[in-house]
Amino acid sequence: MCGWTGFVKHCAPSAQRCDVHELAITQAILDTALRHAEQARVTSVHALYLRLGELSGLAPDSIQFYFDLLSKGTCAEGAQLHFERFSPRARCRVCGATRGLAFDTSAASAWSRRLGLLESCACGKSDFELEGGTGCFLDAMEAE
Numbered sequence: 001m002c003g004w005t006g007f008v009k010h011c012a013p014s015a016q017r018c019d020v021h022e023l024a025i026t027q028a029i030l031d032t033a034l035r036h037a038e039q040a041r042v043t044s045v046h047a048l049y050l051r052l053g054e055l056s057g058l059a060p061d062s063i064q065f066y067f068d069l070l071s072k073g074t075c076a077e078g079a080q081l082h083f084e085r086f087s088p089r090a091r092c093r094v095c096g097a098t099r100g101l102a103f104d105t106s107a108a109s110a111w112s113r114r115l116g117l118l119e120s121c122a123c124g125k126s127d128f129e130l131e132g133g134t135g136c137f138l139d140a141m142e143a144e
């Protein structure tokens with residue numbers, strides 16, 4: 001349950017749950033942008049710079065599509081979204097040490113397999129879990 005049922009009505013009846021999820025995330029992005037715009041007293045938002053987790057399951061194209069839909073009539077209407085993707089890290093379940101993973105895919109199962117190929121941790125164990133790499137964050141925006 002995502003808690004954003006108020007926006008479900010925009011979806012086609014056959015829409016899958018992930019569509020609702022993307023719609024909800026997009027609404028949250030828009031709300032955040034509009035709140036910042038109001039605080040900064042700007043009247044027009046041109047671009048949003050977002051960081052998107054590889055494991056978020058979100059597609060940039062979909063988010064831009066929903067954003068265009070939801071932002072109509074607001075000061076962020078027509079804004080271009082820019083995405084920078086970020087990856088999860090590997091965390092040792094034994095000692096808690098983390099390390100970056102040089103890898104590039106949005107398939108969660110591929111990331112899990114990747115963990116099994118890592119060299120042992122400095123503590124001598126090889127028991128890793130993924131940390132981070134989810135969610136979508138608004139870094140900056142261009143406005144006037």
Ligand SMILES: [Zn+2]
Pocket residue numbers: 092093094095096097121122123124125
């Ligand atoms: Zn360790």
